[in-house]
Amino acid sequence: MVLQRRDLLGTAVAAAAGTAWPRRRARAQAQTIRIGVMNDMSGPYRDGSGPGSVVLTQQAVQDFGSRGFNVEVLQADHQNKPDVGANIARQWLDQGVDVVADLPTSSVALAVNQIAREKNKVHLNSGAATSDLTGAICSPNTVHWTYDTYMLAKSTGAAIVKAGGDSWFFITADYAFGHALERDTGNFVKAQGGTVLGNVRFPFPATTDFSAFVVQARASRAKVLGLATASTDTVNAIKGAREFGLQRSMKIAALLIGLPDVKALGLESGQGLLLTEPFYWDMNDRTRALTQRVKAKNQDRPPAMEPAGCYGMVLHYLKAVADMGVAAAKASGADAVARMKAMPTDDDAFGPGLIRADGRKIHPSYLFQVKTPAESRNPWDLYKLVATTPAEEAFRPLSEGNCPLVRS
Amino acid sequence: MDDIFGIPAPLLFGQLLLGLINGAFYAMLSLGLAVIFGLLNIVNMAHGAQFMMGAFAAWMLLAWFGIGYWWALLLAPIIIAITGIILERLLISRLYKLDHLYGLLLTFGLALIIEGVFRNEFGSSGLPYRIPDALSGAWDLGFMFMPVYRGWVVIAALVLCLATWLIIEKTRLGAYLRAATENAALVQAFGVNVPRMVTLTYGFGVALAAVGGVLAAPIYSVNPQMGSNLIIVVFATVVIGGMGSILGAILTGFTLGVVEGLTKVFWPEASATVIFVIMAIVLLARPAGLFGRA
Known part of the structure; x- marks a missing residue:
C-alpha cells in the first residue's frame, strides 16, 4: 500500500473515536440506543456518504420521534481503510454502541461485518456495494439496504447489452468492490451472449490519471467500456475517455455513479450516461418531501442514495427496537435484525419494501439517463427515468447467493 | 505491426507518450519542491495542497468572475503565490534555523x-472545468x-522547466540564490536582501505548483x-533525483512518468508502487539520489 498522509492520522482518529461521547450513568445507558455512522469523512467517498449520512440518520431519529427511549448518533471516519474501520468498530461495540451504520467501501464493510457478528451487534449497511455481504458470507447481524453490485450489473449492464453493447472491456478498482462489480457485470454480459474481452485493474485510491487504461480499452476493440469504479475515479475515467475520443467507437458504462459524481462531471460531459440508483430525490412526493426536510442541514444539497439508505434503514431499525423493547434489542443484535426482517419496511426514501432472510433489503431499482444541459431545469435536476426493475427482480435471487442463512 | 513483449x-x-505527459506533471511539481528545498531547506509538504489551490483558483475565476483559462493560467499562480508568500512570512520563516523536520511538520499541518x-x-x-476551445x-x-x-501540457511543462533551470543556473539572480544557500550571511554582506529573495523564491515554487493545478483542472x-x-509520488521523484537538484527533479519527473506508464501496461496493479520500489533501490545504491551531491 502506498503511504498516504491520511495514514499518519489514522491511529489518532481511531484512538479519538473511543472517547467521542460523554459517559452516562448505567441506568440511562440501558434506555439509550447508540448508532455509530462510520464512513469516509475526508476522502473520495465523502460526498456520497460522509456528513450527509449523519444528517439523514439524525433525520430518521427525529422523524421516528420519542417512544420512551433515547437514541444517540455517533460518527467516525474510516478513511477507506479496513484496519482503521475495524479498530473503530471494535472500540464502539465494546463501549456500548448497538449499531454500526452506512459503511461504504466494500473492503471496510467486509471487515466490520465480521466484527459485528462476533460481538452480536447490528451492522446496517447502506454505502458498500459488494453483493458478497448477502452472499456466501452473509450474517444474521447484517442488513444490506441501498444497493449492491448485482443490482447495478443487472440494471445498467443488461440495458447496455440489450442496446447492442455485447463486447466489454473493464477498468476496475483493484479491491473487493471493483472485483465484485466486474464479476457481477461480466456474468450478466456472458449470460446474454456477450463477451468480456479484457480488463485492467488500477490501484485504489492512488490513481489519478486513467488515460493509459483508456487507451488500452480502446485497443481491445470492445464495444463497451465498463467502469467498475466509484466516485472521483469514475469522474476522472470518464473525463479521460471523452478526452481520448473513446465515445466515438465505444459506449461508456459507468456502473456505479451517484448524484454528487454527476454533479462533479457536469452535464456537458455527463449527458446521456446511463446509471442505476434505487433512490433519486425528485422521484415522487415522498422523496421530495424528505429532501425538503434535510436540504438545509445538508449543505443545501439533496441527499444521495447512500445517505437516503441510512434514513430508511435506521428508521426501520428503530421501529423494530420499539416493537421488541430496548433491552432485548441491545442484548442481541441478531434478534434485532431478525425482528427487522419480520416487519415490512416503509419510508419516504424507498417506499414500501421488505428485508429477505439473507439480509438483502428489496426495493425497485431505477435506470436513469443523465439529462442534457438544455433539459435540466435546476442545479440538481440531473436525471430522467428510463426504466424500472421491480423489487422482486432487482436483486440476486435468494437461491443463487449461497447464503447459509437461507439454506438453514 | 510487430509486438513488443506481447x-x-x-x-x-x-x-510511452502518455507516460511522458504524466511525467510533465511530476517534473513541474518536483521542480517547485526542489527549488524550495534547495534554497530554503524546507520540505514543503503543502505543495500538493497548493497544486489543488491552483486548480480551484482557475475554477473560481471562471465560475465567479467569468475569467477564462488563459487568464487563469497567469492569475491563478500569482494569487496562490501571494498566499504562499504570506505563509512564508508569517510562519515558515520562523523555522529556518531549526531542523528540517519542523518545516515538514508545519507544512504538513498546513x-x-x-x-x-x-x-x-x-x-x-x-x-467541472472545461478544456478551453482552442485546445479541444x-x-x-x-x-x-x-x-x-x-x-499542450507537455510543451508548457517543458518550457517552464527549462526556463526555471536557466534562471537558476545561468543568470545573475540565480547565482545570488545559489550563493545565498551556501552562505547567507556573506551574500547579505554584499548588499543583497536575502530574506526577501528567499520569500520570493518560496512564492515562485508555490506558483509552479499552482500552474500545475491550472493545467490539471480540465483533465482531472x-x-x-x-x-x-x-504529492507522495512527487516527493519520491525529488528523492530519486537528489534533494534540491533542479535538473535531477526535471529528468526524474519525466523518466518516472514513462516508467509508471509502462507499468500500467505490463502490471497495472503495481503502477502505484513501482516508483517507490525504484526509490528504495536508488536510496540503497546512491543515498544522495541520482543527481544529488553526496
Missing part, C-alpha cells in the same frame, strides 16, 4: 488544514489518438484531495 507496438508507443477547508466548502466529489479536439497520430490539450476532477495522491 504488446502491440502502437499501444506501447501510445503508453496542507491538512487547507484541504479540510476546501473539503468543507466544496465537498469531495469535485467541480485531438490529433490522430496513427499509433494513437492524441488530445491536443495533453500535447478538480477536488480537494487531487494534490494528496500526487
